[in-house]
Amino acid sequence: MAVAAAGELLDLLSREVRELSLGCTPEVVRIDGPPDPVQFLRDFVMPNRPCIITNAIAHWPALRLWSNSYLQSQLAHRSVSCHFTPDGRADALVQAPQSADVGSKSSHSDGGDLEGEGPANEIVFASSLVEVLPFPTALECVLSSSCEDRSVAYLQQQNNCFPLEFSALSEDVDSDIAWASEALGCKPEAVNLWIGTQESVTSFHKDHYENLYAVVSGEKHFTLLPPTDVHRMYVKKYPAAHYERTDSGSLVLKRDSPTAWVPWSSVDPFPKNAERQTAESQHPRYFGGPLAFECTVRAGELLYLPSLWFHHVRQSPDSEGRTVAINYWYDMQFDMKYAYFNFVECLAASSSTLETISIRSSS
């Protein structure tokens, strides 16, 4: 009888994709100027390979226009969805605090518990509080996110917010990425605007979209892993929770009722120094395996982030203290490659401790 741990087989797959197609050095290629649609499909979408395209959005008026004062003036009378968290981590795993008051970064335990069911100190999947505010107020909240004792605000509504809430800016960018629309055979399903600061971090996750991510101002730092590394993401189900605002204005975390379970990657690729050793021992396949693809997308650059790639995103502000980006989600093909991914994800998920799964063959 031959026994091979499923984790080892999946490691082979992960390494083979690098050797064949992505390159053993985890580097995101830069190409100068927009690819033609055939090249984009053949060299990037089909092999599910990311790239950064320079000089693809150089003609956008947004690149020179979108100062804070311009945005304040264009959107003076618009309302927008603003996301609040105590610490800049929306859609992220959070240790449910002993204190109900988690709105202040300097909050101390006051003896309260996480509201809802679950025990204190459990790990939950926390969604931000979304408040609809006049844009000038929202931008002020974002810009003051770095101040102590303030919760962190992030303009990051993802349900096609750009045409819905920021239509006053529509002349400043293209409504789609023309060569991508031609290649993919459709217009974007959603276009989203992002205005945030270095306080906001997006945790590892994947999207079922082909993503074209344009940075208008500041920088975005992406940490990327291909879909074939799903077994290194330690995806587990966590109880859903969300922030609510108390009468005093602080944020409190509440478990969703009825309890909902969200599958999410357990990996924080940048643990604090004091927590690094614990993180490495908890997630050895991530920290001990091939390096992630790290890249910085600068103002004026466009990242093609292929469907189902896991991505963790940080940002650096421009001279006005914010990072501004706009992304285009195109429908992905739910085809053979997607079915293969589901198969591999199913194997990876069949146990939270992959080492105990074996592929057994008696011959």
Add this chain to the structure above:
Amino acid sequence: MAVAAAGELLDLLSREVRELSLGCTPEVVRIDGPPDPVQFLRDFVMPNRPCIITNAIAHWPALRLWSNSYLQSQLAHRSVSCHFTPDGRADALVQAPQSADVGSKSSHSDGGDLEGEGPANEIVFASSLVEVLPFPTALECVLSSSCEDRSVAYLQQQNNCFPLEFSALSEDVDSDIAWASEALGCKPEAVNLWIGTQESVTSFHKDHYENLYAVVSGEKHFTLLPPTDVHRMYVKKYPAAHYERTDSGSLVLKRDSPTAWVPWSSVDPFPKNAERQTAESQHPRYFGGPLAFECTVRAGELLYLPSLWFHHVRQSPDSEGRTVAINYWYDMQFDMKYAYFNFVECLAASSSTLETISIRSSS
């Protein structure tokens, strides 16, 4: 502990690909006229989906010119590689006969054994005998293949034989399929000519190429299974053998020395009536699973046969008694989709009796 047979998981993958992308009715779509390169990549190559294209080669002079007498005249002084087998099954599994004389379809056991090592009656992978002959002689052999007591000849040399041996016909067809070359970013790696009769059958196998298969005269009948059905192909390793011609002119099967092992599908999708029950019990995943994709490619039509699809091919002759086709092999991308296939193939191959493999997870 949860135990799921690997065969069941692979069945799920096989079904999901049909539901998502290929269609639950196993039908090869027909499109009228050549697709543009973007459409070809996006709708067929990327999702690894076959199609038949009508009116793509209507401008080829070959369609009206290639009578037997025209071919005899154009190639009067050329030598070509002609493949001989006793029964029309080259590159096929054959039960090693008790008789060494397998050249005649009416041969009887004369007490001789398969030459080489191995026991009599074992199943071997038999390659054809290739003889270089003047084209007129070769065509005569092909056309008389249906006669009793004659071995079966098939012009089916696959190493780029069209430009190498049939260059006198090069003006009659295109040297590549222009829109496919543009989509795939390269010229064909090989162009092959096929002239055969209904006596010749190609057994189930896959190629590491994107294949554009044009029928010039007669009909080709393809039985197709997607790569995600690899576990239904019962691929096993068989000892390699080949036909040689004896002094008396008949064909004898010899095992290769030193022994070589060839992985090949064990499935004959069209067993004789008397053997059908045995075939079904030996290969239940093939005969009990989703139907194969059956299609007939007629004169003037072009089949896109995606890389790694298993294909079994039969043919019907035209009024002159032969089927003529020409195919273009383009390099495939060895990318993430290919790595996924290797992973699945490895699972499928890890035991010849998949039922005994289990994915075990202790939670």
